[in-house]
Each structure stands twice: as structure tokens, then as C-alpha cells.
Amino acid sequence: MAAILQEAAAVDQALTCLAVGTDQLFAEEALAIxxxxxxxxxxxxxxxxxxxxxxxxxxxxxxxxxxxVMMEQTGTDQEAFLAAGVRVADDSDLLIAVWDGEPAAGLGGTADVVAHAIACGRQVLQLNPFSRTVRRLAG
Structure with a gap:
């Protein structure tokens, strides 16, 4: 993740929802550089x-x-998670998705955000933590 952030041209901000796990790791890596x-x-x-x-x-x-960016909750927590993920994808030139490629466990999971980003023509890089591969999904 750090190598991808360092290689990305002119990255001026990193967007994340700060969820436990890879969101927090991503935030730490971005701040570190x-x-x-x-x-x-x-x-x-x-x-x-x-x-x-x-x-x-x-x-x-x-x-x-x-x-x-404080989102306004208009539905369930899961609907809010999806809205926040969509906001991250919409405001990003490159979406880095740490994702195993499996369907989302609940609404607003990584699979849902990746699908939205691809549909909107965003650049998406998938870091699969199990196969330890990096794959360009779109862009």
C-alpha cells in the first residue's frame, strides 16, 4: 500500500472512512509519507x-x-456506510481497494464501493490480501 501511494503521481490527499483494519492502515501509511x-x-x-x-x-x-467530511445519515448504518464509501470513490482519482474479490458481507462493503467506482469510470487498484496480488480493475 505504501509503495502504491508513493508511486501515485501528485497525490495531495487520501480519503478514508477510518474503519478498523485496512482503512486505518491506509490512513497511517498516507500520513507517514x-x-x-x-x-x-x-x-x-x-x-x-x-x-x-x-x-x-x-x-x-x-x-x-x-x-x-461529516455525512448526513438518512437510513440505516449500512446505508450510511455505502454512502460514505461512494463519496470516497466519487472524490478519488484512484481507489485503492484492499479486497479479496468476494461479494460484500453487508450493504456498503468493499465490493459495493468497487462496483460503484468501476461503473463511474474511476481508476481502481485491487490489493488482494490473500493472493498477495495487485490488479488494475478499471481506469
Whole structure:
């Protein structure tokens, strides 16, 4: 992930929803190489979705974000997760998806966001953590 961020031409911001796991890893990698972080928060009170170390990391990354986009929740949490993921894809020139290629477990999962990005003609790179491959899906 760090190598892809470093190779991407003129990256001036990294957008993420700061979810536990690869979202938080992506944010840390971007910040480590000096890329400004934009946190796209699915809804007010999003921190209730975290606990323990994940909550601590979320709060730390949120405090280090150059910009925060607070989405307005108009449906279920899963609908809000999808809306936030769509916002990240829509506002990105390149979507880096750490994804095994499987369907989303619930609405708003990586598969849904990747499908949206591809449909909109965005560049999408898939980092498959199981096969340890990088594949261009679109763009």
C-alpha cells in the first residue's frame, strides 16, 4: 500500500472512512509519507461502531486529519456506510481497494464501493490480501 501511494503521481490527499483494519492502515501509511488525510465520516456518532484499540486509533487519526467530511445519515448504518464509501470513490482519482474479490458481507462493503467506482469510470487498484496480488480493475 505504501509503495502504491508513493508511486501515485501528485497525490495531495487520501480519503478514508477510518474503519478498523485496512482503512486505518491506509490512513497511517498516507500520513507517514506526508499525504493529507480526509476523513469521510458516515454519520454523527460513528465512534459507537468502534471499541478498544480500534476506537483509540479512530480518534487519533480523526484528530490528525486535515479535513473531515461529516455525512448526513438518512437510513440505516449500512446505508450510511455505502454512502460514505461512494463519496470516497466519487472524490478519488484512484481507489485503492484492499479486497479479496468476494461479494460484500453487508450493504456498503468493499465490493459495493468497487462496483460503484468501476461503473463511474474511476481508476481502481485491487490489493488482494490473500493472493498477495495487485490488479488494475478499471481506469
Amino acid at each position: 506526508g499525504i493529507a488525510l480526509t476523513a469521510v465520516i458516515p454519520f454523527e456518532g460513528y465512534d459507537r461502531c468502534f471499541e478498544g484499540v480500534g476506537l483509540e486509533a479512530y480518534r487519533n487519526l480523526l484528530a490528525r486529519s486535515a479535513r473531515t
